[in-house]
Amino acid sequence: MSVAAALSALLGDRCSTDPESMAGYLEDERGLYKGSAACLVFPESTAEVAAVVRLCAEHRCAVVPQGGNTGYCGGATPAGEDQVLLNLSRMTRIRALDPVGMTVTAEAGVILANLHQAVEAEELFFPLSMGSEGSCQLGGNLATNAGGLAVLKYGMAGELVLGLEVVLPDGSVLNTLKPLRKDNTGYHLQQLFLGAEGTLGVITAAVLKLFPRPTEFQTAWLAVRDISAACELLPLARRSSGDCVTSFEYISGNSLALLGRHVDGLRPPLAGEHHVLLELSGALPPESLRPQLEKLLEQALETGLASDAVVAESLDQRQGLWALRENIPEAEKRAGRSIKHDVSVPIADIPAYCEAAPQRLAALEPLRLSVYGHIGDGNLHYNVLAPEGADPVAFKAEKGEAISRVVHDLAADMGGSFSAEHGIGQLKTGELARHSDPATLELMHTLKAAIDPAGRMNPGKLLD
Ligand code: FAD
Ligand code: MLT
Ligand code: ZN
Numbered sequence: 001m002s003v004a005a006a007l008s009a010l011l012g013d014r015c016s017t018d019p020e021s022m023a024g025y026l027e028d029e030r031g032l033y034k035g036s037a038a039c040l041v042f043p044e045s046t047a048e049v050a051a052v053v054r055l056c057a058e059h060r061c062a063v064v065p066q067g068g069n070t071g072y073c074g075g076a077t078p079a080g081e082d083q084v085l086l087n088l089s090r091m092t093r094i095r096a097l098d099p100v101g102m103t104v105t106a107e108a109g110v111i112l113a114n115l116h117q118a119v120e121a122e123e124l125f126f127p128l129s130m131g132s133e134g135s136c137q138l139g140g141n142l143a144t145n146a147g148g149l150a151v152l153k154y155g156m157a158g159e160l161v162l163g164l165e166v167v168l169p170d171g172s173v174l175n176t177l178k179p180l181r182k183d184n185t186g187y188h189l190q191q192l193f194l195g196a197e198g199t200l201g202v203i204t205a206a207v208l209k210l211f212p213r214p215t216e217f218q219t220a221w222l223a224v225r226d227i228s229a230a231c232e233l234l235p236l237a238r239r240s241s242g243d244c245v246t247s248f249e250y251i252s253g254n255s256l257a258l259l260g261r262h263v264d265g266l267r268p269p270l271a272g273e274h275h276v277l278l279e280l281s282g283a284l285p286p287e288s289l290r291p292q293l294e295k296l297l298e299q300a301l302e303t304g305l306a307s308d309a310v311v312a313e314s315l316d317q318r319q320g321l322w323a324l325r326e327n328i329p330e331a332e333k334r335a336g337r338s339i340k341h342d343v344s345v346p347i348a349d350i351p352a353y354c355e356a357a358p359q360r361l362a363a364l365e366p367l368r369l370s371v372y373g374h375i376g377d378g379n380l381h382y383n384v385l386a387p388e389g390a391d392p393v394a395f396k397a398e399k400g401e402a403i404s405r406v407v408h409d410l411a412a413d414m415g416g417s418f419s420a421e422h423g424i425g426q427l428k429t430g431e432l433a434r435h436s437d438p439a440t441l442e443l444m445h446t447l448k449a450a451i452d453p454a455g456r457m458n459p460g461k462l463l464d
Contacts, residue, residue: 003059004039014042037078037085054171065198067140070132073425102210103179108139125213127154131326145195147421152376158194163207169452198458214281219312223272228351229305247279248376262334336392345416379420
């Protein structure tokens with residue numbers, strides 16, 4: 001019996017081999033990879049995931065876990081008829097919500113925005129937030145250790161995890177689902193699976209930290225002198241607000257120009273080449289943060305760090321400012337394929353990075369830059385597009401690799417990372433091998449071989 005037949009016997013119509021129904025799941029978000037698989041399965045419980053993994057092992061088939069398929073590195077795209085695509089979207093239960101300990105136990109397939117809603121009903125808050133939150137899933141967020149828009153205050157996805165349930169490559173289940181803040185009982189095994197991109201096991205559920213729901217958000221858009229002024233503003237904002245800065249995003253004029261051209265109805269409130277979107281939040285008496293924000297803006301204007309600023313006066317205005325930031329990836333997509341980068345350097349070195357990068361890229365011109373990102377976390381999306389009017393596919397084919405090398409190498413030369421938040425997937429395996437020191441790479445291979453000796457979990461991803 002084929003693996004597809006065995007899985008159909010297990011899951012009925014939740015196992016599909018129909019090319020038309022599978023098509024959308026076999027291609028990645030950016031259209032970089034078109035894959036294939038023996039079948040696509042939708043288990044509904046941890047026991048079913050374990051049974052699928054065991055059946056795959058019996059048939060010597062690989063398992064490719066998939067969440068919302070919004071990842072940027074092709075990590076969830078299967079690559080052959082000897083692979084089974086295991087989609088978690090039917091595992092959507094909130095298993096427990098503890099308003100006293102402020103924790104939630106949720107299954108991997110819960111869409112991030114739905115998780116937000118579920119905990120908000122209890123006046124609680126799960127802070128992980130990103131442009132894809134309407135479709136990405138908790139399991140995918142944890143498997144990629146996603147970053148997003150509130151890392152500055154709350155940390156990356158992995159920092160919000162207290163425990164995990166993971167189906168291991170042999171079909172056994174690792175369960176550390178305890179809602180405990182403190183638990184030093186040996187190795188913190190769950191850490192291995194956060195950022196492992198499905199190469200060590202299938203995450204089926206997690207216990208997550210929650211926070212009191214902020215009662216106040218103060219959101220401002222500033223036109224700043226340059227990126228160096230943006231970086232100077234960050235510690236001022238953190239100090240003057242009692243460290244209530246939740247988000248601190250940089251947006252270049254080039255990125256806003258793309259937005260203006262390709263996404264209707266989105267116009268920045270201020271002119272200029274360099275912008276900061278800043279948000280303070282807290283669970284405090286209403287309007288507590290407003291005076292701090294106003295003082296900060298006054299200081300920024302007086303010292304010349306900023307030339308102008310606007311503050312959101314309503315929820316609509318706040319959402320309008322965030323829409324400008326969150327739609328930049330969509331604008332780039334519509335402008336043609338961008339060569340995406342996701343680098344980090346120490347925050348104080350961001351201006352030097354932005355000065356050096358165009359010089360190092362000069363030999364590869366003509367090109368267009370779209371630079372923006374989470375500079376409060378030292379993380380820049382230093383994206384490169386084909387020059388106006390040129391064919392983006394041909395441009396990427398001709399220069400993509402060389403451009404990425406320059407952007408990545410500069411980050412590495414400055415003590416930074418070539419991959420700050422999007423992960424490695426199948427896109428950056430070569431770069432991981434190139435940039436990791438031998439001891440790190442060897443230990444990664446040793447761990448992979450110990451947990452997945454047959455190499456059946458998401459082969460070809462993360463480690464080549
Ligand atoms: P998928 O794309 O389905 O999978 C991603 C990886 O995780 C794959 O390797 C897959 O095999 C593995 N995986 C998925 N589910 C599981 C599981 N249950 N167990 C084990 N492995 C699993 N990312 C950021 O970090 N920050 C951002 O600000 C950000 N903004 C984005 C904005 C837009 C508009 C888009 C389209 C994407 C953005 N992303 C961002 C990238 C992406 O959304 C995130 O990486 C997200 O966490 C991926 O979740 P997913 O459910 O779509 O995972
Ligand atoms: C974002 O921050 O919007 C994404 O992580 C970056 C991107 O889409 O390039
Ligand atoms: Zn990002």
